[in-house]
Amino acid sequence: xxxxxxxxxxxxxxxxxxxxxxxxxxxxxxxxxxxxxxxxxxxxxxxxxxxxxxxxxxxxxxxxxxxxxxxxxxxxxxxxxxxxxxxxxxxxxxxxxxxxxxxxxxxxxxxxxxxxxxxxxxxxxxxxxxxxxxxxxxxxxxxxxxxxxxxxxxxxxxxxxxxxxxxxxxxxxxxxxxxxxxxxxxxxxxxxxxxxxxxxxxxxxxxxxxxxxxxxxxxxxxxxxxxxxx
Amino acid sequence: xxxxxxxxxxxxxxxxxxxxxxxxxxxxxxxxxxxxxxxxxxxxxxxxxxxxxxxxxxxxxxxxxxxxxxxxxxxxxxxxxxxxxxxxxxxxxxxxxxxxxxxxxxxxxxxxxxxxxxxxxxxxxxxxxxxxxxxxxxxxxxxxxxxxxxxxxxxxxxxxxxxxxxxxxxxxxxxxxxxxxxxxxxxxxxxxxxxxxxxxxxxxxxxxxxxxxxxxxxxxxxxxxxxxxxxxxxxxxxxxxxxxxxxxxxxxxxxxxxxxxxxxxxxxxxxxxxxxxxxxxxxxxxxxxxxxxxxxxxxxxxxxxxxxxxxxxxxxxxxxxxxxxxxxxxxxxxxxxxxxxxxxxxxxxxxxxxxxxxxxxxx
Numbered sequence: 001x002x003x004x005x006x007x008x009x010x011x012x013x014x015x016x017x018x019x020x021x022x023x024x025x026x027x028x029x030x031x032x033x034x035x036x037x038x039x040x041x042x043x044x045x046x047x048x049x050x051x052x053x054x055x056x057x058x059x060x061x062x063x064x065x066x067x068x069x070x071x072x073x074x075x076x077x078x079x080x081x082x083x084x085x086x087x088x089x090x091x092x093x094x095x096x097x098x099x100x101x102x103x104x105x106x107x108x109x110x111x112x113x114x115x116x117x118x119x120x121x122x123x124x125x126x127x128x129x130x131x132x133x134x135x136x137x138x139x140x141x142x143x144x145x146x147x148x149x150x151x152x153x154x155x156x157x158x159x160x161x162x163x164x165x166x167x168x169x170x171x172x173x174x175x176x177x178x179x180x181x182x183x184x185x186x187x188x189x190x191x192x193x194x195x196x197x198x199x200x201x202x203x204x205x206x207x208x209x210x211x212x213x214x215x216x217x218x219x220x221x222x223x224x225x226x227x228x229x230x
Numbered sequence: 231x232x233x234x235x236x237x238x239x240x241x242x243x244x245x246x247x248x249x250x251x252x253x254x255x256x257x258x259x260x261x262x263x264x265x266x267x268x269x270x271x272x273x274x275x276x277x278x279x280x281x282x283x284x285x286x287x288x289x290x291x292x293x294x295x296x297x298x299x300x301x302x303x304x305x306x307x308x309x310x311x312x313x314x315x316x317x318x319x320x321x322x323x324x325x326x327x328x329x330x331x332x333x334x335x336x337x338x339x340x341x342x343x344x345x346x347x348x349x350x351x352x353x354x355x356x357x358x359x360x361x362x363x364x365x366x367x368x369x370x371x372x373x374x375x376x377x378x379x380x381x382x383x384x385x386x387x388x389x390x391x392x393x394x395x396x397x398x399x400x401x402x403x404x405x406x407x408x409x410x411x412x413x414x415x416x417x418x419x420x421x422x423x424x425x426x427x428x429x430x431x432x433x434x435x436x437x438x439x440x441x442x443x444x445x446x447x448x449x450x451x452x453x454x455x456x457x458x459x460x461x462x463x464x465x466x467x468x469x470x471x472x473x474x475x476x477x478x479x480x481x482x483x484x485x486x487x488x489x490x491x492x493x494x495x496x497x498x499x500x501x502x503x504x505x506x507x508x509x510x511x512x513x514x515x516x517x518x519x520x521x522x523x524x525x526x527x528x529x530x531x532x533x534x535x536x537x538x539x540x541x542x543x544x545x546x547x548x549x550x551x552x553x554x555x556x557x558x559x560x561x562x563x564x565x566x567x568x569x570x571x572x573x574x575x576x577x578x579x580x581x582x583x584x585x586x587x588x589x590x591x592x593x
Contacts, residue, residue: 124276125315127302129378130332135303139328143319226319 004204008197010176011184012204018092018180019160022099023107023153030104030152031145034111039120055166056105064169067098071170094171095178099160106159107152114148115141146223154216158209181205232256232382232414236272236282236292245269245279245438251382254430255408255415257446259422261459265438266418270386273416274309275302286382303332308375310385314367316359322370323355329378337379345373349403365396372403376411383407383415389424398585404428405588422462426450426505427588450505451552453535453543460541464507465554468590471500479524479579484550490524490579496589505586508543508556512576515565525577527553531567546575 004012036042037049055063071078072089081088088094118141126136142149164182171178173187185201188194235248245265249256258266271277273284275291278299284292286307291300308329316325326342333339346352349369359367368388375383385404389397401424407415408428419425425432429446434455442449449455451465469482469489482489482502489504496502518526529548536542542562544555553575567573 121311121313121315122317124302125309125311126317126328128274128276128305128307128309129329129374130303130306131328132301132303135332140317140319 004200005197007175007179008184008201011179011181011201014092014095014176014179015161015181016208018095018099019157021093022096022103022160023157025096026100026104026107026156027149027153030107030156031111031149033104034108034115034152037108038112038115052108053105055102060102060163060165061169063102064098064166067094067101067166067170071097088171090171090174090178092171092178095167095180096160098166098170099163100156102163102166103156103159106155110152110155111145111148114145114151117148118144143226146226147220150216150219150223154212158212161205161208161212231287232273232416233285234269234273234282236269236279236284238268238272238277238279238282243438247435247438247440249433249440249443251414251416251433252431253412253414255404255417255428256431256433257425257429258416258418258433258435259420259425259429260435261420264435266420266435267386269435270309270384270416270418274307274384275300275305306333306337306379306381308378308380308383310368310371310375310383310388312387312390314359314364314371314391316367316370316374318359320358321355322351322357322359322362325359325370326355326373326377329374329380333379339379340376342377345376348406349373363396364392365399368392368396368400369403372400372407376407376413380413383413385415385417387418387420389419389421401427401585422450422464423505423583423586426464426466426503426586447503447551451545451554453533453545453554460537460539460543460556461509463543463554463556464505464510464586465545465552467504467506467551467553469502469504469550471496471498471502473498484527485548487527487548487550489527489550489577491582491587492579492584494584494587496587501590503588503590504582506553506577506582507586508554510577510581511553511555513544513546513555513557513561513565513567514574514576515571517574518576521576523576523578525575525579527575527577529553529573529575531569531571531573533569534562534567536562546573548575 033052068089069075073079073082073087078089088097123136123140126140131139162182167180168183173179173183179187181201185198188198232251238245245268247269258269260266268277272279279294281294282292290298291305292298317328330339349372351369351373354362354366389400392400405428417428432443432446432449433440434442434449442455447466447468467484469484471494472481472483474480474493478493479490480494482491494502527548527550529546531544532547533545534542536559540558542557542559544557544567546553546555555575
């Protein structure tokens, strides 16, 4: 792409990579969390629910700072990971972690709604037909909540693409390393003469967001058609 | 054979039942709220009883004393639910084969083509359940349960959500299951006419307790058994179809007496079960003459059971079997009825509904 500078292109590619992995890795946890919140009764459920939603209501900078405290090389978890050779702070993987945590509550909410819409009687029927719990989940529950999972993924992906505050606090704004699309827009706007580059990135950002939305509509509609009208 | 004994309670309701379900259809008969569904769910493994033991063909499914409880997927019991419960995201064919896929490889399998043919659902295989009628869904639910290679079938009021025409459409499939599959069936119902048509064995459930159990004809002819109200009481006669007459009537042999009914569907020589509603029978002390009714059966009063209302249930012993007659207590007094009185039961041919006539298994 001639009209996009190397730095800009890097930012777009990095953002796509960060968002993709953030969504993919967070998804199974989001489904499990949504399932627990929708179906299980356990002590401390309200506290757990609050914890899951915390990134949604905390200032992103605070979330980023907490991540830095926890997953930074001096932090309790970060220090442990470092001994295993995994460093998150100031790396693109850290950006992915920040994006995943910020998008997590959105994914959980979308998936939880779809799980609550599944009639447990269908799952009982599957059990009487010989399906064990994991099989019931795989053959009945999961296909039925697929539209919710798709919607949750797109929401999570879009959130990851736009995540700025937590990311810049946790992994900073290193071109080629941790400079995602929003941080690049911000950086260009801080540089004299950077408006044109910023405008190009903004357009790309809009295009990706629209594309993701249309894709999710298409997939959700296809999944809904498969489920039929009951 | 299924053996059940269990106690369970929840606020405002206590269940304490014990019964055996031999081969054929065992109907759990009782009004709504008597605990029928709770029992069936415990057998299926969808409900864990507080106390009890359930075994199927010598295999323990639940034994609370030993802390044994098999989850539903390991019980090999097909369940036909009231509302079908088909999987909306799968085609009819995938629904039918769902349980088949999980069945043990060594289990004797029902053949898909054969089941599809028996239930008449071949034209629906590629469709999804969404647009199907209630009757179609229920036939698929029956097929799905059968194809899971079950050792037993449970059916919880499988006809209750259907209108009369659809009920008439599904009932014969259960009769065929009873007569052809050899799989024991536990069937929940509050409909006396379904019981009379399908049951090999009846287990009466009242307020969470099994009050009576035994062969269908015996239980249904007992004047004290009326779990779903007095209007639904009716004795069952087991008869042999003698001949179809050209005037549209069929002649049945009932213990040497002839019973004339509007043309029945069975062939001469077959055993036919006829349910006679107690409130459709008239009682006469002398042999009536000049009556339009074709069926006049002589008998002796065997029991008079007076309830709280103005009515009385009279059980009459006739050569055809026991007949129940619902009359008023005033009539019983006026006729001077007591145990041993000679009487005639008068039954109009056309008063017997086609749904109350059915063939008996094994004939």
